Structure formats: C-alpha cells, structure tokens
Amino acid sequence: MTVAQTSETSAAPGPASGKAGPRTAAPQSGFAPWKDPSKKPIVRFENVTKRFGDFVAVKNCTLDIYEREFFALLGPSGCGKSTLLRMLAGFEKPTEGRLIVAGQDITDLPPYERPINMMFQSYALFPHMTVEGNIGFGLRQEGMDKADIEKRVGETMDMVELRQFAKRKPHQLSGGQQQRVALARAIAKKPRIVLLDEPLGALDKRLRQQAQFELMRIQESTGTTFIFVTHDQEEAMTVSSRMAVMDKGEMVQVATPGDIYEAPKSRYVAGFIGDVNIFEGTVSGMPDGYAEIDWVDGAAKFKTRCADELTKGQKVWLALRPEKMRISHDKPASTVNTIAGKVDDVGYLGSISHYHVRVGSGQRVTALRANSSHTVERAISWEDNVWLEWPADAGIVLTR
Amino acid sequence: MRRWYVIAAPYLWLLLFFLIPFFIVFKLSLSDIATAIPPYIPTLDLSKGMSAFPEFFSGLDFENYTFIFGDALYVSAYWSSVKIAAIATFFTLLIAYPIAYGMARAPREWQSTLMMLVILPFWTSFLIRIYAWIGILKKEGLLNQFLMNIGLISEPLTIMNTTLAVYIGIVYSYLPFMILPLYASLEKISPSLIEAAEDLGSRPWKAFWQVTFPLSIPGVFAGCLLVFIPAVGEFVIPDLLGGSDTLMIGKTLWSEFFNNRDWPVSSAVAVILLLVLVIPIVLFQRQQQREREAGT
Numbered sequence: 001m002t003v004a005q006t007s008e009t010s011a012a013p014g015p016a017s018g019k020a021g022p023r024t025a026a027p028q029s030g031f032a033p034w035k036d037p038s039k040k041p042i043v044r045f046e047n048v049t050k051r052f053g054d055f056v057a058v059k060n061c062t063l064d065i066y067e068r069e070f071f072a073l074l075g076p077s078g079c080g081k082s083t084l085l086r087m088l089a090g091f092e093k094p095t096e097g098r099l100i101v102a103g104q105d106i107t108d109l110p111p112y113e114r115p116i117n118m119m120f121q122s123y124a125l126f127p128h129m130t131v132e133g134n135i136g137f138g139l140r141q142e143g144m145d146k147a148d149i150e151k152r153v154g155e156t157m158d159m160v161e162l163r164q165f166a167k168r169k170p171h172q173l174s175g176g177q178q179q180r181v182a183l184a185r186a187i188a189k190k191p192r193i194v195l196l197d198e199p200l201g202a203l204d205k206r207l208r209q210q211a212q213f214e215l216m217r218i219q220e221s222t223g224t225t226f227i228f229v230t231h232d233q234e235e236a237m238t239v240s241s242r243m244a245v246m247d248k249g250e251m252v253q254v255a256t257p258g259d260i261y262e263a264p265k266s267r268y269v270a271g272f273i274g275d276v277n278i279f280e281g282t283v284s285g286m287p288d289g290y291a292e293i294d295w296v297d298g299a300a301k302f303k304t305r306c307a308d309e310l311t312k313g314q315k316v317w318l319a320l321r322p323e324k325m326r327i328s329h330d331k332p333a334s335t336v337n338t339i340a341g342k343v344d345d346v347g348y349l350g351s352i353s354h355y356h357v358r359v360g361s362g363q364r365v366t367a368l369r370a371n372s373s374h375t376v377e378r379a380i381s382w383e384d385n386v387w388l389e390w391p392a393d394a395g396i397v398l399t400r
Numbered sequence: 401m402r403r404w405y406v407i408a409a410p411y412l413w414l415l416l417f418f419l420i421p422f423f424i425v426f427k428l429s430l431s432d433i434a435t436a437i438p439p440y441i442p443t444l445d446l447s448k449g450m451s452a453f454p455e456f457f458s459g460l461d462f463e464n465y466t467f468i469f470g471d472a473l474y475v476s477a478y479w480s481s482v483k484i485a486a487i488a489t490f491f492t493l494l495i496a497y498p499i500a501y502g503m504a505r506a507p508r509e510w511q512s513t514l515m516m517l518v519i520l521p522f523w524t525s526f527l528i529r530i531y532a533w534i535g536i537l538k539k540e541g542l543l544n545q546f547l548m549n550i551g552l553i554s555e556p557l558t559i560m561n562t563t564l565a566v567y568i569g570i571v572y573s574y575l576p577f578m579i580l581p582l583y584a585s586l587e588k589i590s591p592s593l594i595e596a597a598e599d600l601g602s603r604p605w606k607a608f609w610q611v612t613f614p615l616s617i618p619g620v621f622a623g624c625l626l627v628f629i630p631a632v633g634e635f636v637i638p639d640l641l642g643g644s645d646t647l648m649i650g651k652t653l654w655s656e657f658f659n660n661r662d663w664p665v666s667s668a669v670a671v672i673l674l675l676v677l678v679i680p681i682v683l684f685q686r687q688q689q690r691e692r693e694a695g696t
Contacts, residue, residue, distance in 0.1 A: 091595055111598045124596040128614045137610075138600035189600070 031241060032256075033066035040103065042067045042225050043088065043193060048097035050083050057083040059249040060097070067192075070219050070226045072236035074272070075246035081229045082121075084246075085195050088227065089118045102192065112141075118195040122202075123182035125170040131157070131181050132166045138189040156188045159218060176207050183215070187222060194219075196228035200235060212238050233273045237261070245269050261321075266400040270319040277325070277365045278398075279318040283310045291397050293318055295339075297360035303336045304395040317398045322368040324394035327355055327380060332389045341365065343384045357386060422674075429667035430460035440664050464668035474652065474669065478676060481649040484563065484638075485631035488570035492578045492627050493620065495571065500582035500619070501612075504589070515583070518576050530569060530640050537565050537641070561643035569637035574630070578623035585619025586612070618687060625684040629677055649673055 033039040041064035050058040058080040065071045073081040086092045088099060090111030099107045106114055117138065125134050136153045144152075157163045160180040170178055179202070186194050199215065200208045216239050219226045230236050236243050237257040244254040245268075253265045257273075264270035267278055281293035281302060291306035293316060302318055310316060332338050339359050347354035348371075355367045367388055369380075380386060431440040442459030445452050468474045503514045521529060536542045537560045544556040559565050589612060597607035635650030642648070649669065656666035 089595075089599055091599075111595070112601045112603055114599075116599075118596070118599045120592050120596055122590065122592055124590065124592040126593060126596070126611060137597070137602075141601035141606070185596075185600070 031068070033069070034064065034242065039066055041065055042069075042102055043227070044098075044100040045084070045088075046098040046100060048084075048087065048094045048099065050080070050087060050092060051095045056249050058087070058094075061249075061251055063244060063251060063254065065225065065227060067225055068223055070216065070239055070241045071228070072240035072243035073227065073229045073246060074231070074233060074236045074243050076231060076272075079246040080249040081246050082197060085118070085197055085227065085229050088193075089116060089195055090114050115191055116193045116195060117186040117189055117191040118197065119182045119186040119199050121197040121199075123170075123178050125178060125181055125185070127170055130167050130169055131162055131173070134170070134181055135162075135184045135188050137185065142189070152188060156184045159187075159221075160184045160214075175202055175204075176211065179203060179211060180214075183218070187218065187224065190222070191224065193225045193227065196226060198230055199228055201230070201232075208235070215239060237273070245272055263396060264319065264398070267317055267319065267398055268400075270396070270398065275322050275366055277320045277322065279320070279363075281316055281318060283312055283314045283316055285312065286310055290392060291316070293397070295360065297363055300339045301336055302395065303392050304397055305393045306397045308397065308399075310397070310399070314399070319396045319398055320390060320394060322354070322366040324390055325365075325367040326389045327357070327367040327369055327386055328389070329380065329384065329386060331387050334389065337392065337395075338387060338389045339365075340385065340387055343380060343382055343386055346380065346382060353380075355380060355386070357388060359388070425667045425670055427460070428663055429464055429665075429671045430462065431664045431667075432459070432461075432463070433662050433664050438663070439661055464665050465672070467665065468668055468672065473647075474649075477647045477649045477652045478672070480647040481632045481634075482676065484566060484646075484648060485570070485628050485634070488567050488574070488631055489578075489624050489628045491567065492571045492574055493624060496575055496578035496582055496623065497620075499575075500579045500586050503579070503583050504586035511587075515580075518579050518583075521576065526573065527636065529573070530636055533565070533569055533572065533641060534560065537568065560641065563642060563646045565641035565643075566638050566646050566648075569641045570627075570631050570634060573637065574627040577626040577630075581622035581626065582616065582619040585616045585622075589615050621687045622684065625680050625687075629680055629684075632677060633673055 043063075043065040045061050045063040048058055048061045049056065061080075061084065073084060075081045083092060087094055088101075090106075090109060090113075094107060097107075098105055101115065126137065129137065132153055135156055136149050139149045139152055154163070157166060160183060162177065162180055162184060165173060165177060165181075170181065173181065179199070183196075183199070186196070196215075200211050203211055212235060215226070228239075240257060242254060242256050243260060244251050245260060246252065247268055253260060253269045255263070260269060260273050264273065264276075270276045270278070279293075279302065280296045282296065283291055284294045284301070285292040286306075286309070289305060289307065290303050291308075291310055293302040293304065295302060304318060326332075331340075341357035341359035343355055344358045344364060345354075345356035347356075350371070352368055352370050355369065357365045357367060359365050365388065428440060431442065433439060434441040442456050444456045448455070499518075503511060503518075506514055534541070538544075539556045539558065539560065541560070543559070544553075547553045548556065559568070593611050593615070594607055597611045598604065602610060633650045633653075634648060635654050638646050638648040638651050639654070642651075653666050653669045653673070656662050656669060660666075
C-alpha cells in the first residue's frame with residue numbers, strides 16, 4: 001500500500017519532543033542512495049531468519065543498507081533489532097538466509113574476520129586497560145606498527161576529545177566519557193561499518209542530545225556506515241538517514257524519518273513514532289483521489305486524500321498527528337473533518353500546549369497548538385466545549 | 401556508642417582467640433624445656449610478689465631460635481614445605497582454572513548445581529577422604545588394579561608413601577579453595593568483553609589471554625594463597641600419604657611436640673612458620689584491599 005505523500009515538510013519534529021527548531025538531521029536532501037538503482041548496498045540481509053528454539057527472533061528479513069548511511073533499527077525491546085545487529089557482528093548465526101557485506105557473503109565468517117566493529121550497549125570497555133589501551137586494542141590485533149598505533153590512537157582520541165584522559169582506566173571516567181571511549185574504540189580501526197547497540201541509552205537526557213550530534217559529526221567526517229539500534233524514536237528521528245521499524249521480529253516499514261512520520265504504513269508504525277490520533281471508520285465512497293469515511297464512534301464524516309483503491313464498507317483507520325488538528329471554540333464552517341468535544345486536560349509546555357479532548361463516545365484525542373502570541377483572548381481551558389478540524393490532506397488512511 | 405560495640409566485637413574476638421594465644425606460643429618459644437608439669441620453665445610465680453617479674457623475664461631467651469636455625473633439618477623442612485606447597489598450588493591452579501571457567505560459562509540454571517558439586521566433598525570428613533586415597537594409591541589399590549587390568553602397566557606403581565602422593569593429596573583436598581575464588585572472579589567477567597575483543601579482531605585464544613585471564617588474576621591470587629598458606633603447614637596429608645623422605649614442617653612440628661615433648665622448640669617452629677606465611681598473608685590482604693578499592 002502506498003500512501004500519498006502529504007507534505008514536503010518531511011522534517012517536522014516529533015510532537016512528543018515538544019521542541020521546535022530546525023532539524024540538523026543526517027543528509028536528507030540529495031543523499032538518497034536507496035533510490036538509485038545503480039548503487040550497490042554495502043550491507044544486505046537476504047531472507048534472514050533467526051530462531052532460538054521455538055522463538056522466532058527475526059522473521060524472513062530482507063534489507064539493504066547503503067554506504068555512508070546512518071541507519072536506525074527501531075522497535076520495542078524483544079522485537080529482534082539487537083539480534084539483527086548481533087548477526088551482522090557475527091555473534092549469532094542466522095538460522096536461514098545470507099548476510100552480504102560489500103558483495104562478500106559473510107554469513108559463516110567469525111566476528112574477528114569481519115570488517116565491522118561494534119559499540120556495545122554496556123560499552124564493554126576492558127577494565128584492566130587504559131583509555132589508550134582500549135582504543136588501540138583492535139589495532140594491536142592487526143599487528144600494526146607501534147608508532148602507527150600511537151598515531152592512530154591519538155587521532156581517534158582527538159576526534160572524541162579524550163586526549164587528556166589517555167592514561168585513565170574506564171572506572172575513573174564518567175558515563176559520557178566512557179561512551180566516547182567505546183565509540184572511539186569502534187572507529188579506531190576505520191571499519192567500513194560501525195554497529196551501535198543503544199549507543200546513548202545509558203546517558204541522561206541532556207548528555208544524550210549532545211552525544212547525538214557528536215555521533216552525527218563523527219559519522220559524517222569519517223564517511224563510515226553507521227547502523228544503530230535504539231528503542232528511542234526521538235533519537236532515531238534525529239540522527240538517522242533511514243530507519244527500519246521492527247515489530248515481533250518483522251520489519252514493518254523501512255523509510256526516511258520524514259516518511260515514517262508523515263506516511264506510516266500501519267497503526268503500529270504511526271503509534272510508535274510520535275503521537276497520533278486514530279479514528280476507526282468505514283469507507284463510504286472514493287470520489288477522485290479522496291476517501292470518504294464514516295466514523296464508527298460518532299456521527300462525523302471524514303474526507304481524506306488517498307491514492308489507494310479502497311472498497312466501500314471496508315474497515316479503515318484514519319491517523320492524524322496532533323499538530324495537524326486545529327482546535328477552537330467556534331464551530332467551523334465545514335461539516336467534513338470536524339468533530340466536537342470537551343477538553344479533558346491541558347498540558348502547557350511553553351512553546352506549545354497539548355489539549356486532550358474527549359470526543360464521540362469517549363475517545364481521547366490529542367490536539368496541539370503553538371502559543372504564538374503572549375495573550376490569547378479566549379484561552380482554551382478544562383471542560384470547554386471545543387471543535388476540532390483538519391484539512392483533507394492532513395490525515396492518512398491505514399488499512400492495518 | 402552503639403557503633404563502638406559493633407566494631408569492638410570482632411576486635412575482641414581476635415584479641416581473645418588470636419592475639420592472646422599467639423603471645424602464649426611466643427612466650428613458650430622463648431622458654432626452656434623442663435621435666436615438669438607444664439614441661440617448660442620459667443613460669444610466672446606470682447606468690448613471690450613483684451620480684452617474680454624480673455626473674456621470669458630473665459628466664460626467657462632466643463636459644464630455641466638459634467637452635468632451629470643451626471639445625472639443617474629444620475631449615476630444609478621449611479624449605480621443602482614451601483616448595484611442596486608451591487608446586488602443589490601450581491597444579492591445583494592448573495586443574496581448577498578450566499573447571500572454574502567451565503562453571504562460569506555454564507548456563508545460569510546449572511551454576512548452583514555445579515557449585516554444589518564442588519563443595520560436596522566437604523560433607524565427608526577430611527581425614528576419611530585422605531584415608532580413601534590410601535585405598536586408591538597403595539600397591540594393591542584401586543589405581544594400580546585398574547591400570548594393570550587395562551594392561552597399561554605390568555608392575556604396580558609405587559605412589560603411596562612418596563612425595564607424589566602428598567602432591568595428589570594436597571591438590572585433591574584444596575581444589576575447592578582454588579575453584580571458588582576463581583569462579584567468583586570469572587563469573588564477574590561480562591561475556592560482552594569477550595565479544596568486544598573478538599569483534600576487534602582478537603581470535604578466541606588470544607582474547608582469553610588478553611581479556612579473560614588478566615581479569616581473573618584477583619581470583620588466581622586469592623585461590624593460590626588460600627591453597628598455599630594452609631598447604632605449607634599441612635600435617636595430615638604428608639603424615640598419611642607421604643613417606644619417611646617427605647619432609648614437611650607440619651610433621652616436624654608434630655613430632656617435636658608429641659614425640660619429644662619439647663614444647664618450647666615446637667613453639668619456636670610454629671612462630672617461624674607464622675613469619676614465613678606472613679609475607680603471603682600480607683600480599684593476600686593487599687590484593688583484597690585493592691580489589692575492594694577498584695570495586696567502588
């Protein structure tokens with residue numbers, strides 16, 4: 001199913017983040033090797049399945065990742081994203097399927113022969129070695145010259161600003177510093193692919209945002225392909241060029257953060273990335289490029305742009321991002337895409353406000369309004385009767 | 401005030417059961433043998449009043465120590481005990497390490513069972529287990545019967561009453577004391593460290609020497625000292641399994657005390673043994689301290 005692209009502004013920030021501002025994301029415009037059929041992927045999962053006894057951790061997964069991508073594997077814990085990463089690192093063997101890196105089948109290659117380095121979730125720093133020793137560990141395995149190792153370790157330490165901690169042991173470092181040592185160790189060998197397992201999971205929120213940009217800077221300056229696993233949708237949105245949303249071992253959607261946010265393929269994806277309101281309904285008509293939907297929960301009729309062919313009477317869901325809904329006291333002129341409700345809760349966040357509105361027979365809907373002026377003549381408050389309205393190109397029709 | 405009681409309890413214990421007995425032994429080692437009850441002089445006779453003290457102290461000397469150091473028997477008994485204990489400790493480590501490693505890498509649900517199996521021999525008396533080894537090692541014992549039955553040897557091996565039997569006895573008896581600290585330190589090593597080493601290009605065997613072994617050194621150290629220290633003073637094993645040529649200080653001490661009834665000399669032997677062991681004990685405590693500090 002292809003959903004109509006609703007807008008060009010694919011860089012909308014996740015509403016859950018509550019922060020406005022430009023998104024200095026990974027290369028978005030211009031960089032799109034996945035659209036270029038002449039480009040060969042650097043990593044290819046070919047029908048990969050992984051079973052642990054009866055449990056299927058990864059189900060028939062096929063995925064191409066291209067050079068210089070910052071690729072995110074996103075999903076709740078237990079969805080198989082870490083297993084996918086560990087198979088690429090060589091710690092787990094696929095039960096079925098093949099792994100191809102740079103044209104070479106690496107399915108049966110042990111981890112120490114793969115051109116891939118990993119940054120571990122718990123960092124896995126060697127506690128008996130200094131920062132220098134940790135970063136140089138991989139280089140020493142190659143039998144590199146002592147002087148060359150020293151030079152490379154120095155360069156890598158500069159890149160992550162760790163030079164003054166060179167002689168310290170991991171337990172003498174803060175969490176953020178340890179995180180940088182782990183990153184430095186993973187990039188020191190200049191691998192073509194770096195895997196990152198929840199790289200920022202152990203950091204507090206402030207540090208995490210700073211570290212995200214540092215990761216992006218290093219990924220861009222080294223030209224390495226980064227594949228990372230996270231359960232944090234905001235983090236995935238911020239850093240990745242593309243992301244794969246996983247659910248119960250299956251890849252449900254692979255797309256850019258913008259497409260995932262604006263054109264999710266299922267209710268699961270829509271709900272996983274950002275806030276979303278879902279209205280259940282049945283199709284009542286398909287006039288030229290639009291879908292008319294009868295709301296199950298109320299009397300309202302919805303009309304939404306939809307490129308798909310839907311059959312009359314089909315059960316569908318209309319997904320609506322909170323920031324795309326207008327909330328007001330006044331009844332709008334249009335009767336389509338308009339519902340009435342009562343304010344249950346107001347969340348004032350400074351730049352924006354969240355409104356939780358009870359509609360229909362009790363469904364709670366979230367709407368968002370930017371607080372663009374100092375004073376609002378009629379502030380929307382608890383227990384107010386309000387109207388919600390949205391344009392025909394704001395919602396997405398989902399059949400799953 | 402309440403805190404003070406808590407701290408005082410262990411110190412009081414040590415004072416009562418360690419320091420005071422030690423001073424009694426030390427005083428004995430400075431005394432002279434006598435045909436009396438108790439079999440040494442001087443004794444503090446307080447009925448003479450204050451003058452008893454100078455008389456008492458003038459009776460103490462280091463004669464026994466000069467005697468011990470002058471006699472080659474004692475010196476070589478010390479040396480041989482340390483040597484036997486050191487070699488036995490090495491072989492205990494060699495056998496215990498793979499066992500502890502296997503335990504630490506075994507599935508979680510098995511680990512407590514495996515631990516139980518290691519501790520299980522303690523349910524039988526130590527003495528009985530050593531007697532059992534006599535049944536295994538003697539000329540017509542189980543081991544020789546077995547080896548002769550499978551045709552590996554035609555003449556029974558002489559193991560019983562040799563130093564080899566003492567090694568077997570020490571390695572067997574002290575194996576759990578080596579396995580437990582080794583297991584404790586190996587079990588703490590996160591498997592992801594080994595994965596990280598392999599991910600960075602280290603082959604499994606190299607990863608073991610670069611990561612696993614260095615991180616298990618505290619356990620190796622603790623285990624070696626836990627075996628070495630009691631093995632040096634071991635009496636039962638050399639007495640039951642060893643021959644007349646197996647010289648160990650524990651045996652010497654015993655015969656000095658019970659056969660010669662020379663309490664002062666045997667006390668001096670014990671004090672010197674303590675001094676010999678103080679070095680590894682201090683090393684052990686230093687190591688423990690360092691580990692605690694690294695842990696915080």
